[in-house]
Amino acid sequence: xxxxxxxxxxxxxxxxxxxxxxxxxxxxxxxxxxxxxxxxxxxxxxxxxxxxxxxxxxxxxxxxxxxxxxxxxxxxxxxxxxxxxxxxxxxxxxxxxxxxxxxxxxxxxxxxxxxxxxxxxxxxxxxxxxxxxxxxxxxxxxxxxxxxxxxxxxxxxxxxxxxxxxxxxxxxxxxxxxxxxxxxxxxxxxxxxxxxxxxxxxxxxxxxxxxxxxxxxxxxxxxxxxxxxxxxxxxxxxxxxxxxxxxxxxxxxxxxxxxxxxxxxxxxxxxxxxxxxxxxxxxxxxxxxxxxxxxxxxxxxxxxxxxxxxxxxxxxxxxxxxxxxxxxxxxxxxxxxxxxxxxxxxxxxxxxxxxxxxxxxxxxxxxxxxxxxxxxxxxxxxxxxxxxxxxxxxxxxxxxxxxxxxxxxxxxxxxxxxxxxxxxxxxxxxxxxxxxxxxxxxxxxxxxxxxxxxxxxxxxxxxxxxxxxxxxxxxxxxxxxxxxxxxxxxxxxxxxxxx
Amino acid sequence: xxxxxxxxxxxxxxxxxxxxxxxxxxxxxxxxxxxxxxxxxxxxxxxxxxxxxxxxxxxxxxxxxxxxxxxxxxxxxxxxxxxxxxxxxxxxxxxxxxxxxxxxxxxxxxxxxxxxxxxxxxxxxxxxxxxxxxxxxxxxxxxxxxxxxxxxxxxxxxxxxxxxxxxxxxxxxxxxxxxxxxxxxxxxxxxxxxxxxxxxxxxxxxxxxxxxxxxxxxxxxxxxxxxxxxxxxxxxxxxxxxxxxxxxxxxxxxxxxxxxxxxxxxxxxxxxxxxxxxxxxxxxxxxxxxxxxxxxxxxxxxxxxxxxxxxxxxxxxxxxxxxxxxxxxxxxxxxxxxxxxxxxxxxxxxxxxxxxxxxxxxxxxxxxxxxxxxxxxxxxxxxxxxxxxxxxxxxxxxxxxxxxxxxxxxxxxxxxxxxxxxxxxxxxxxxxxxxxxxxxxxxxxxxxxxxxxxxxxxxxxxxxxxxxxxxxxxxxxxxxxxxxxxxxxxxxxxxxxxx
Numbered sequence: 002x003x004x005x006x007x008x009x010x011x012x013x014x015x016x017x018x019x020x021x022x023x024x025x026x027x028x029x030x031x032x033x034x035x036x037x038x039x040x041x042x043x044x045x046x047x048x049x050x051x052x053x054x055x056x057x058x059x060x061x062x063x064x065x066x067x068x069x070x071x072x073x074x075x076x077x078x079x080x081x082x083x084x085x086x087x088x089x090x091x092x093x094x095x096x097x098x099x100x101x102x103x104x105x106x107x108x109x110x111x112x113x114x115x116x117x118x119x120x121x122x123x124x125x126x127x128x129x130x131x132x133x134x135x136x137x138x139x140x141x142x143x144x145x146x147x148x149x150x151x152x153x154x155x156x157x158x159x160x161x162x163x164x165x166x167x168x169x170x171x172x173x174x175x176x177x178x179x180x181x182x183x184x185x186x187x188x189x190x191x192x193x194x195x196x197x198x199x200x201x202x203x204x205x206x207x208x209x210x211x212x213x214x215x216x217x218x219x220x221x222x223x224x225x226x227x228x229x230x231x232x233x234x235x236x237x238x239x240x241x242x243x244x245x246x247x248x249x250x251x252x253x254x255x256x257x258x259x260x261x262x263x264x265x266x267x268x269x270x271x272x273x274x275x276x277x278x279x280x281x282x283x284x285x286x287x288x289x290x291x292x293x294x295x296x297x298x299x300x301x302x303x304x305x306x307x308x309x310x311x312x313x314x315x316x317x318x319x320x321x322x323x324x325x326x327x328x329x330x331x332x333x334x335x336x337x338x339x340x341x342x343x344x345x346x347x348x349x350x351x352x353x354x355x356x357x358x359x360x361x362x363x364x365x366x367x368x369x370x371x372x373x374x375x376x377x378x379x380x381x382x383x384x385x386x387x388x389x390x391x392x393x394x395x396x397x398x399x400x401x402x403x404x405x406x407x408x409x410x411x412x413x414x415x416x417x418x419x420x421x422x423x424x425x426x427x428x429x430x431x432x433x434x435x436x437x438x439x440x441x442x443x444x445x446x447x448x449x450x451x452x453x454x455x456x457x458x459x460x461x462x463x464x465x466x467x468x469x470x471x472x473x474x475x476x477x478x479x480x481x482x483x484x485x486x487x488x489x490x491x492x493x494x495x496x497x498x499x500x
Numbered sequence: 501x502x503x504x505x506x507x508x509x510x511x512x513x514x515x516x517x518x519x520x521x522x523x524x525x526x527x528x529x530x531x532x533x534x535x536x537x538x539x540x541x542x543x544x545x546x547x548x549x550x551x552x553x554x555x556x557x558x559x560x561x562x563x564x565x566x567x568x569x570x571x572x573x574x575x576x577x578x579x580x581x582x583x584x585x586x587x588x589x590x591x592x593x594x595x596x597x598x599x600x601x602x603x604x605x606x607x608x609x610x611x612x613x614x615x616x617x618x619x620x621x622x623x624x625x626x627x628x629x630x631x632x633x634x635x636x637x638x639x640x641x642x643x644x645x646x647x648x649x650x651x652x653x654x655x656x657x658x659x660x661x662x663x664x665x666x667x668x669x670x671x672x673x674x675x676x677x678x679x680x681x682x683x684x685x686x687x688x689x690x691x692x693x694x695x696x697x698x699x700x701x702x703x704x705x706x707x708x709x710x711x712x713x714x715x716x717x718x719x720x721x722x723x724x725x726x727x728x729x730x731x732x733x734x735x736x737x738x739x740x741x742x743x744x745x746x747x748x749x750x751x752x753x754x755x756x757x758x759x760x761x762x763x764x765x766x767x768x769x770x771x772x773x774x775x776x777x778x779x780x781x782x783x784x785x786x787x788x789x790x791x792x793x794x795x796x797x798x799x800x801x802x803x804x805x806x807x808x809x810x811x812x813x814x815x816x817x818x819x820x821x822x823x824x825x826x827x828x829x830x831x832x833x834x835x836x837x838x839x840x841x842x843x844x845x846x847x848x849x850x851x852x853x854x855x856x857x858x859x860x861x862x863x864x865x866x867x868x869x870x871x872x873x874x875x876x877x878x879x880x881x882x883x884x885x886x887x888x889x890x891x892x893x894x895x896x897x898x899x900x901x902x903x904x905x906x907x908x909x910x911x912x913x914x915x916x917x918x919x920x921x922x923x924x925x926x927x928x929x930x931x932x933x934x935x936x937x938x939x940x941x942x943x944x945x946x947x948x949x950x951x952x953x954x955x956x957x958x959x960x961x962x963x964x965x966x967x968x969x970x971x972x973x974x975x976x977x978x979x980x981x982x983x984x985x986x987x988x989x990x991x992x993x994x995x996x997x998x999x
Contacts, residue, residue, distance in 0.1 A: 044590075045629045045863060047583050048613050053626055056578035056637065063579075075926055077903040077933035079555035080562075084546050084658050085584060085642060091543075106615075107604040109646060114547050116605075127552055130544040138555065143584060147608060159583050171936035175919075179936075182923065300919045364544060404576040420674075420799045424681065427574055434576035437670035437678075 050150035050158025056401035061387050066141065068190050069163050069378060072183055073139040078165060080139050083123040089113040095122050095363075097221075097318050102146045116145035120164040121319075121360070121375065128168055129364035134371050135169040155385035166375030168361070174290055177323045177356060178297035180376045184327050184352045185303040187378060193351070193386055194331040198306050201313040202291055203320050203355070205272075208284025209311070212277045213255035215248060221318065222246055227260060228314035231328075235261070260312040266295035268309050287322070294323065315355065322356030323374065329386075352378045405432045405497050406457040409446040416440070418461050422471070426459075429490040433459075450476045457496060459489065549649035549657025555900035560886050565640065567689050568662050568877060571682055572638040577664060579638050582622040588612040594621050594859075596817050601645045615644035619663040620818075620859070620874065627667055628863035633870050634668040654884035665874030667860070673789055676822045676855060677796035679875045683826050683851045684802040686877060692850070692885055693830040697805050700812040701790055702819050702854070704771075707783020708810070711776045712754035714747060720817065721745055726759060727813035734760070759811040765794035767808050786821070793822065814854060821855030822873065828885075851877045904931045904996050905956040908945040915939070917960050921970070925958075928989040932958075949975045956995060958988065 047053060054062060073080075092103055092115050104116040117123050120140045128136070141163045150158055165183055167176035181198060188196045206227070210220050226241050233241075235257055242248040242256070255277075262268060269291040272278045279285060291309060298304050315324045328349040354376035361371035391399050408423045416439050426433040434455065436446055443460075450458055460472040460481075470483040473492060484492045546552060553561060572579075591602055591614050603615040616622050619639045627635070640662045649657055664682055666675035680697060687695045705726070709719050725740050732740075734756055741747040741755070754776075761767060768790040771777045778784060790808060797803050814823045827848040853875035860870035890898050907922045915938050925932040933954065935945055942959075949957055959971040959980075969982040972991060983991045 044587060045625065045865070046587065047629075048585055048587060048611055051583035051585070053583070053630075054581040055630070056580060056635075059579045059581060062581075074902045075929070075931045077901050077931065079900040080558045081555060082553040082558060082561075084550035084552070085644075086547055086550070086658075088543060088545065088547060105606040105608065107606045109604065112547055126544065130546075131552075131554070136555075145584075159585075167936070169936070172915075172938045175915075175936040178919075182926070186926065296916075297919060300916055301923045366544070401578040402576050403573045416671075416674075417795075417799055420677075420796060424800045427681070427685065430574070432574045432576065437666070437668070437674040439671045 052152065052157065057399045058388060060399050060401050061391060062384060065191065065380060065383055065387065069187055072186050073165050076179060076183060078137045078139045081127065082140065082142065083127060086114040086116050087123055087126065089115045091126050092118060092122060095319065102148050104145045104147055118146060119144050120162050124166060125360040126364050128361045128371055137167045139165045155382035157381055160381045163378040163380055164375060166373055168371050168373045170372055174293045174297055177374050178294055178301060180354060180374055181298060181307060181325060182301045182303055184376055185306055188327060188351065191383060193329055193383060196306060196327055196329050197308055198325055198327045199308050199310040199313045200323065200325045201310055202287035202323050204283045204287030204322060206314060208281030208287060209259050209278065212281050214252040219246060219248065223248060224314045225316065227312060228316055230260060230312040262311045263308050265304060265309055266292055269295065315353065319357040319360045320355040321358045324355035325353065326350050327352040350379065351382050352376055400454040402453055403432050404434045404453065404455045406459050406493055407446060407450050407455050408433055408435045408459050409443060410461045411443045412462050413440045415461055418466060422459065422461060426490065431490060431493055457493060551651065551656065556898045557887060559898050559900050560890060561883060564690065564879060564882055564886065568686055571685050572664050575678060575682060577636045577638045580626065581639065581641065582626060585613040585615050586622060588614045590625050591617060591621060594818065601647050603644045603646055617645060618643050619661050623665060624859040625863050627860045627870055636666045638664045654881035656880055659880045662877040662879055663874060665872055667870050667872045669871055673793045673796055676873050677793055677800060679853060679873055680797060680806060680824060681800045681802055683875055684805055687826060687850065690882060692828055692882060695805060695826055695828050696807055697824055697826045698807050698809040698812040699822065699824045700809060701786035701822050703782045703786030703821060705813060707777065707780030707786060708758050711780050713751040718745060718747065722747060723813045724815065726811060727815055729759060729811040761810045762807050764803060764808055765791055768794065814852065818856040818859045819854040820857045823854035824852065825849050826851040849878065850881050851875055899953040901952055902931050903933045903952065903954045905958050905992055906945060906949050906954050907932055907934045907958050908942060909960045910942045911961050912939045914960055917965060921958065921960060925989065930989060930992055956992060
């Protein structure tokens with residue numbers, strides 16, 4: 002009876018190939034659906050251009066932030082915070098062609114949002130929204146750019162900015178000078194090696210373009226090309242101006258003479274006498290302010306690191322006066338080929354900023370202006386350098402906890418006593434750890450202290466409990482001494498203060 | 501000649517109405533495009549459910565964070581940081597029906613990303629990715645939920661979480677007890693008024709459901725209904741179980757008896773003897789651990805605030821053992837009608853957490869498990885309460901800067917001398933401010949000190965410069981004394997230490 006045969010018996014031999022094929026297809030489909038047990042294979046990674054910070058990196062980060070915040074507070078700054086995303090329209094029209102690097106949120110109904118691209122635009126929005134015309138504030142937070150990451154060199158898609166800004170109508174160049182003083186203090190304190198701070202002024206650049214014969218509508222694009230001088234030769238920059246941007250050869254050559262100039266107050270004085278430059282009112286205003294700036298920098302004793310450099314242009318559109326940029330002159334890996342920093346910041350750049358007197362007015366319903374000047378410390382590159390230094394010095398020297406004492410025991414069945422003593426120490430404000438084991442070995446408790454740099458061990462035993470004492474051990478010297486239980490907290494505080 | 505007439509002359513009078521209509525339409529379109537002058541009207545606001553922090557709010561925030569971080573460090577924790585967004589698939593399948601509240605980023609090419617919804621899932625991803633099986637870490641960062649904001653009550657779409665977690669295979673209930681000790685310490689130190697910490701165990705809940713006759717496949721959904729007991733009456737909860745979730749009336753009534761129970765170690769002991777409860781192996785395991793937990797809590801002296809409460813369920817799926825939640829029992833505005841906290845956290849909830857032994861295994865390619873227990877402090881509500889308190893006390897008492905001394909002058913033309921002295925103070929580590937005016941009035945300089953709480957003023961004048969002294973003024977007492985310039989830094993440090 003044919004119907005009793007298994008169904009595959011009804012196929013002829015040639016069909017076995019077809020069956021194998023079908024089986025293979027089904028297995029492939031199963032694999033696509035997640036393999037056996039429906040166990041989904043996660044991609045175990047962070048998003049492109051981002052990273053986790055492990056405890057050692059966090060310890061370094063905390064130290065750097067403390068230095069920077071300490072400086073900002075020394076200069077009397079308050080701090081604010083803004084949300085990580087803004088209405089998309091708040092960011093529109095602020096970053097020129099870099100706008101394509103903004104992260105947008107998915108439209109899930111409601112408002113259209115974007116991740117902040119810097120802290121300056123949210124700051125300007127905050128001032129306009131709250132009608133604030135006077136503030137000195139710092140803001141340390143992450144910003145987001147869909148850029149090509151170069152993570153080994155400290156270039157990420159999610160990165161910290163440390164911004165300090167002074168908003169308000171004041172006498173010229175005094176807040177501007179303080180911003181430069183702050184850069185000088187922070188870079189000195191962080192001990193990153195020698196550095197230089199280049200200074201220029203948008204009015205000087207624009208005046209220079211005018212007297213060199215650059216048409217008005219080409220100022221910004223020629224400015225962008227000049228901005229490339231820190232990583233392209235003059236020949237290449239000149240060629241871009243003439244061939245790509247359509248500038249005349251004469252104009253380009255005249256620009257070439259100016260942008261090779263570097264100096265200090267003397268250069269500003271010289272250019273004020275320059276036959277061509279002095280024809281531009283704008284340039285003269287910028288040069289007069291540059292002289293004044295340098296006189297304040299002399300009072301602040303920071304002129305050793307500051308250079309008036311006519312080739313400094315900076316990428317962002319919103320600057321209206323003084324601009325500056327700090328670069329490390331040693332240290333760090335060589336630039337990658339073709340790499341170009343954000344905002345026209347050169348590869349070695351660790352800080353930048355300038356005056357932007359028009360940005361708040363872009364947000365104010367009545368166009369009311371609030372003059373602002375500020376600086377942004379680009380901290381990721383600093384982290385990279387300090388992490389590499391820590392690596393070289395040997396990583397065991399970076400402590401990731403602040404634990405002062407480990408509560409241990411040499412004998413069994415003392416968990417309760419250990420927990421009780423630990424709670425006593427916590428309640429007295431002592432930083433204390435205890436192992437989460439009923440009967441840990443003394444050696445493993447001591448080993449943990451060695452590994453994580455805990456300086457003291459409070460050891461409990463039957464005898465100590467009977468005598469009302471605790472054996473206090475110095476991990477480094479291995480010396481031990483019995484301390485009265487009632488005096489333990491004071492003794493630990495004394496020992497810690499001595500270290 | 502008809503063709504020489506203006507074109508509108510060819511319309512008859514009736515058509516003027518049509519023209520007016522067309523003009524109105526065009527004007528409307530023009531208005532939509534931004535009105536006259538092309539001046540775009542920005543919507544000056546932050547995204548829905550988010551807020552800026554002004555300097556006063558930041559000062560409060562800093563104080564709260566210092567308290568919390570101080571506690572975490574006292575317990576020997578390291579810290580890590582993770583990116584604000586994760587691969588979308590990392591968050592998939594972790595939050596049950598709350599997944600709809602996740603913010604996705606727009607697909608701009610490349611990976612699909614989402615903003616983190618909590619710090620626990622990124623932590624588990626971090627552990628699996630780095631093959632870490634042992635760590636005690638804290639993480640303070642913002643998380644994002646597209647929830648209905650209730651901002652006056654501290655419910656935002658962008659908000660901080662302060663997480664402390666212990667990962668590792670340890671003896672039972674020791675790390676769990678430390679988490680509760682930490683909640684107790686932090687809530688006591690923040691002085692938010694009286695509080696209570698409810699504790700339960702997922703194994704006790706599941707055992708209870710089993711012995712009450714809840715079918716296996718209804719455990720999670722019945723658990724969600726139980727979770728509503730802190731803001732719905734038992735009658736309403738019972739009705740939801742029976743009518744919406746199809747539970748039998750007998751089962752519901754049996755659950756009703758258990759979930760009304762509250763107590764301590766004694767309750768755990770009593771339930772271990774309970775004829776029905778003792779039939780569940782799971783419940784017995786949970787109850788035995790609950791007894792052990794309370795014995796450790798007694799050693800930590802925190803049982804005054806901790807209650808074993810069988811109605812505590814918590815929303816998140818990933819808990820596997822002990823769960824807890826801290827509520828303030830006084831203080832703060834009344835709950836809004838129908839409001840329900842995230843993760844099933846009650847409205848007055850300020851901290852919550854529990855044991856999640858399976859989450860890391862969901863990320864590990866080999867399913868390797870890392871047992872974890874942790875707690876999350878919900879800081880926004882704490883901010884709300886402390887901000888209201890500051891408001892009541894009078895806002896002038898919250899200082900937003902730490903400036904110690906204002907460098908001032910009573911006479912004109914002393915800007916240079918003021919800047920020089922200010923720089924000297926900065927270089928000596930003194931927190932100093934100077935007015936950005938050439939010739940500010942002494943009164944306005946003193947007024948600034950009063951307004952922002954600066955305790956000292958260093959006053960320069962022609963006579964003082966001649967005599968090599970500085971007049972140091974105490975803003976509060978208005979006393980003035982001449983101090984030798986060379987001794988100024990020491991004198992300021994002494995005065996500050998005395999305050």
